[in-house]
Every structure is written in structure tokens, then in C-alpha cells.
Amino acid sequence: MVDNTNEDRRRNLRDMLDELDRYFEELERDIQEAVRGALAEGGILARPFVAGFSMKVGPEGRPSIEFFGDDPQANDGYRSPIHEQILDEKQGTLKLVFDIPGVEKEGIQISATESSVLVTAEGGNRKYKSEVRLRSEVDPDTGKAEYRNGVLEISFSLRDKANKGYRRVSVV
Numbered sequence: 001m002v003d004n005t006n007e008d009r010r011r012n013l014r015d016m017l018d019e020l021d022r023y024f025e026e027l028e029r030d031i032q033e034a035v036r037g038a039l040a041e042g043g044i045l046a047r048p049f050v051a052g053f054s055m056k057v058g059p060e061g062r063p064s065i066e067f068f069g070d071d072p073q074a075n076d077g078y079r080s081p082i083h084e085q086i087l088d089e090k091q092g093t094l095k096l097v098f099d100i101p102g103v104e105k106e107g108i109q110i111s112a113t114e115s116s117v118l119v120t121a122e123g124g125n126r127k128y129k130s131e132v133r134l135r136s137e138v139d140p141d142t143g144k145a146e147y148r149n150g151v152l153e154i155s156f157s158l159r160d161k162a163n164k165g166y167r168r169v170s171v172v
Contacts, residue, residue: 016063020055027053027067054082070075078129081119085135092158094138101150102126114159117140118154 031051051069086095096117100108103123111118114137119126138156144145144152 007079012061019063023053048080052082054084063137076129078120078127080130081121081128083130083131083132087135089136089158094134094136094156094158096132096152096154096156098128098130098151098152098154099150100126100128100147103128103148107147108152110143110145111155112138112143112154112156114138114140119154121152 012096018061054066056067057063066082068080070079081098083096085099086097087093089093098119100119100121103121103126107123108119108121114134116131116133117133119128137159139159140156142157143154144156145152147153156165
């Protein structure tokens with residue numbers, strides 16, 4: 001009898017490492033392209049440049065890599081903040097946490113649909129913009145936001161899936 005458990009684990013680890021290699025190759029290409037473009041135009045290297053990534057294992061057991069910071073292809077001056085989604089199916093909520101220091105709460109705008117959230121924030125010399133595709137559909141009318149010490153937390157109730165698309169039709 002062959003134990004496939006160890007082989008499956010190795011295969012999953014190899015798959016994760018292969019995907020990580022692809023992300024790093026893409027990141028390297030993007031950085032090289034940004035530097036070449038900046039040197040040719042004298043643009044982005046004339047001001048501070050912030051870029052990074054956050055890596056974690058998602059709920060499906062697959063690695064999740066999110067990039068944040070300045071977009072080398074954009075000239076609008078907005079920075080993409082680091083963010084996280086916390087899904088609590090027992091409570092029926094989805095919480096988004098954004099790290100956006102250096103702005104006042106009056107400079108933050110939030111727009112939401114059932115499947116995405118757009119956050120823009122401006123203050124002083126800081127500009128942030130991020131559109132996030134949500135892990136689960138939410139009821140955008142239940143959104144509540146709180147901003148403290150540079151951290152924006154937005155909470156939504158999950159959309160009731162029991163009556164998705166269901167409407168009662170009257171007979172005339």
C-alpha cells in the first residue's frame with residue numbers, strides 16, 4: 001500500500017512554489033520596466049517610490065500575493081494601500097482593513113457594490129486608491145467604516161443568498 005498523503009503534500013508544495021516563482025518573475029519584469037520607463041522619462045525616480053507585497057495562505061490553502069504601493073504605470077500619483085479581507089461566515093460579516101496613514105477621515109471616500117469596494121483617500125501629500133474585489137457578496141447598504149490611527153476598517157453584512165434573484169410576481 002502506497003502512502004499518497006506525503007506525495008500529495010509535496011505536489012501541493014511544489015505547485016505553491018511554482019506559483020510563487022511566477023509571481024516573482026512578473027514582479028521582476030514590472031520593476032525592470034518601471035525603472036527603464038522612469039529613466040527614459042525622468043518621471044517616477046524624481047520622487048520617492050514605494051512598492052511591496054503581502055503574502056499569505058488563503059482560505060482554500062492557496063498562496064495569496066497582493067502588491068501595494070505606487071503603480072509604476074500610473075501617473076496619477078495614487079498609491080495602492082495594503083489591505084486585508086476578513087470573512088466571518090458565522091457572524092455573516094466581511095471586514096476590510098486598509099492601512100492609509102497620513103490622511104484625515106474627511107479625505108476618505110468609500111464606494112461599494114455587492115462584489116467590490118473602491119477606497120480613495122487624500123490628505124497632505126498622500127493619495128491612496130484601491131478597488132478590491134470582495135471574497136463574498138455583501139449588502140452594500142450595511143457598510144460601516146471607522147478610521148483610527150491610519151487604519152480604515154469597513155464592515156459589511158454578507159448578502160443573503162437564500163433569495164438570490166428571487167422576486168414575487170403579481171398576477172393581474
